[in-house]
Amino acid sequence: MNLNRSLPCTPMESGANKIVSAQPSLCLCNVSLQLDGHAILGEISLHMPQTGITALIGPSGAGKSTLLRCINRLHDGWQGSIELGGQSVRETDVDSLRRQIGLIAQKPAVFPCSIRDNVIFGLPNQQRKSVSDESIRQVLEQAALWREVETRLNDDADTLSVGQQQRLCLARALMLEPSFLLLDEPTSALDPRSRDMIEHSLQSIASQIPLLWVTHDLEQAKRISERVIFICDGRLIEQADASDFFSRPERMESREFLRWNVCDCD
Amino acid sequence: MLLKFSLYACALLVLVSALSVPVFLLHASMPFWQAAGISSIWGREWYPYEHLYGLLPAITGTLWSIFIALLIAIPCGICAAITASELLPRHLAEKARIGMEVLAGIPSIVYGLIGLWVLLPFLQAVFDMLTGHSLLAAGLMLSLMILPTIMLMSMDALQQVTREQREAGQSLGLDWSTQLTRVLMPQAWPGMRSGILLALGRALGETMAVMLVVGSLDRLPQPFYNILQPAQTLTSRIGREIGEAAFGSIHFSALMAAGLMLAMMGLTISLLGKR
Ligand SMILES: Nc1ncnc2c1ncn2[C@@H]1O[C@H](COP(=O)(O)OP(=O)(O)O)[C@@H](O)[C@H]1O
Numbered sequence: 459m460n461l462n463r464s465l466p467c468t469p470m471e472s473g474a475n476k477i478v479s480a481q482p483s484l485c486l487c488n489v490s491l492q493l494d495g496h497a498i499l500g501e502i503s504l505h506m507p508q509t510g511i512t513a514l515i516g517p518s519g520a521g522k523s524t525l526l527r528c529i530n531r532l533h534d535g536w537q538g539s540i541e542l543g544g545q546s547v548r549e550t551d552v553d554s555l556r557r558q559i560g561l562i563a564q565k566p567a568v569f570p571c572s573i574r575d576n577v578i579f580g581l582p583n584q585q586r587k588s589v590s591d592e593s594i595r596q597v598l599e600q601a602a603l604w605r606e607v608e609t610r611l612n613d614d615a616d617t618l619s620v621g622q623q624q625r626l627c628l629a630r631a632l633m634l635e636p637s638f639l640l641l642d643e644p645t646s647a648l649d650p651r652s653r654d655m656i657e658h659s660l661q662s663i664a665s666q667i668p669l670l671w672v673t674h675d676l677e678q679a680k681r682i683s684e685r686v687i688f689i690c691d692g693r694l695i696e697q698a699d700a701s702d703f704f705s706r707p708e709r710m711e712s713r714e715f716l717r718w719n720v721c722d723c724d
Numbered sequence: 725m726l727l728k729f730s731l732y733a734c735a736l737l738v739l740v741s742a743l744s745v746p747v748f749l750l751h752a753s754m755p756f757w758q759a760a761g762i763s764s765i766w767g768r769e770w771y772p773y774e775h776l777y778g779l780l781p782a783i784t785g786t787l788w789s790i791f792i793a794l795l796i797a798i799p800c801g802i803c804a805a806i807t808a809s810e811l812l813p814r815h816l817a818e819k820a821r822i823g824m825e826v827l828a829g830i831p832s833i834v835y836g837l838i839g840l841w842v843l844l845p846f847l848q849a850v851f852d853m854l855t856g857h858s859l860l861a862a863g864l865m866l867s868l869m870i871l872p873t874i875m876l877m878s879m880d881a882l883q884q885v886t887r888e889q890r891e892a893g894q895s896l897g898l899d900w901s902t903q904l905t906r907v908l909m910p911q912a913w914p915g916m917r918s919g920i921l922l923a924l925g926r927a928l929g930e931t932m933a934v935m936l937v938v939g940s941l942d943r944l945p946q947p948f949y950n951i952l953q954p955a956q957t958l959t960s961r962i963g964r965e966i967g968e969a970a971f972g973s974i975h976f977s978a979l980m981a982a983g984l985m986l987a988m989m990g991l992t993i994s995l996l997g998k999r
């Protein structure tokens with residue numbers, strides 16, 4: 459059964475027919491991907507508002523990470539169309555596309571250099587030399603890391619705890635002033651305190667740019683998100699406002715997933 | 725208890741054998757140092773029948789040939805490794821790796837023969853030399869022999885850079901050359917450096933192949949950068965003459981001293997590599 463084939467590729471709500479926003483920040487239309495001959499994603503169509511957090515949920519192996527990697531073109535073999543700010547990502551130069559889209563991975567990967575150098579790692583050469591301490595402080599504050607590293611910016615980044623490293627990765631992405639953030643279970647490896655700090659800082663970032671946040675933690679999705687996209691087995695099951703989705707999901711699969719955290723979509 | 729004891733015993737054994745090498749060499753070369761004095765390290769003449777045992781030409785020859793070998797093999801090996809591991813499709817890279825492993829496994833005498841047959845006539849023709857025997861020939865020979873080591877270790881080092889690290893770099897929108905110089909190389913460099921040191925050790929100790937092409941003539945290059953001249957290395961000196969030297973003679977002891985010099989060069993290399 460394929461639920462998405464009938465979905466229009468316009469920013470229309472699937473059920474309630476209400477318009478999400480005049481212009482979606484991200485719009486996927488019939489995106490499919492095969493890897494090694496296996497269909498990983500099947501005709502996914504979805505759209506995201508201009509700001510706010512959209513939670514991408516689904517059981518493990520559903521293709522959530524893969525979907526994020528298609529958006530910033532770490533996977534490039536997909537069919538369909540992905541538009542960011544009205545422009546096809548295929549028509550944008552891949553490096554500048556990735557500078558526009560920050561990606562925070564599940565496991566933080568810091569580079570073997572100082573904390574300061576990690577923050578400015580993505581900047582072009584000239585800018586790295588001329589960058590002001592003030593802007594470094596700003597992004598570190600945004601990532602809720604400033605107070606912990608204030609006095610040790612020149613220490614090696616791998617002396618930080620995993621939770622701090624994850625926030626460093628966030629600061630590193632923010633330094634490029636992205637217009638969109640992709641987050642792949644950014645808190646799954648972290649302790650509750652670091653998790654709360656990241657959630658908090660991302661919520662304030664979300665007032666300016668849209669965030670697509672993968673999580674398998676439904677409680678977290680309830681806490682943070684304004685919209686929810688539920689995928690299972692590489693297919694989109696439901697997308698709705700968070701309040702609607704968690705109180706009265708439309709599809710049977712969503713109800714099952716909310717109750718038992720399993721999804722049997724075939 | 726017994727396990728720990730045997731572990732300590734093994735460690736002690738390794739330590740003792742490592743220390744015994746220089747001690748043994750020093751002991752065996754003692755008669756030479758007493759007879760000829762430390763000044764023979766920079767002596768320029770080597771005529772055993774006249775009791776002249778100057779080591780400088782052989783030391784210079786060794787240094788020159790290693791230098792030429794590294795000058796060629798380091799950039800070639802690293803660039804080839806980058807091409808194979810980062811640019812070629814996986815199956816071609818694996819073929820390149822197998823090819824290099826085969827090259828690394830060929831005994832050095834075979835390289836020497838190929839050098840005699842191909843390299844010397846080639847140099848002779850190109851540089852209009854008498855025979856082609858020269859420091860350049862030895863350096864080229866060595867560079868070919870250590871290239872596989874450097875390339876294989878560099879490939880391994882590059883492939884050790886995790887997918888997470890690569891994707892972190894890509895996600896920041898770094899272009900390919902920036903990714904190479906700022907993400908891959910800094911992390912692969914320690915592994916590459918071990919490869920270079922290993923290769924350097926091999927080049928330092930290589931005897932047979934060098935002996936066949938270096939010319940075995942005790943002369944300092946004239947002028948000092950003239951690498952088209954036949955010359956001598958420490959290894960080829962020892963390899964050529966140890967059979968002729970009477971056991972226990974000064975000549976014999978002088979060759980031991982040459983061995984000691986080699987061992988000390990090797991030690992210096994390892995120490996430099998530690999930093
Ligand atoms: N490079 C790949 N080649 C083949 N299959 C892959 C690859 N990456 C992921 N997959 C498969 O795609 C499916 C979705 O993976 P993923 O997107 O990581 O799931 P999620 O993030 O939702 O847990 C899994 O079944 C996984 O085995």
Ligand SMILES: [Mg+2]
Pocket residue numbers: 522523524642
């Ligand atoms: Mg995942």
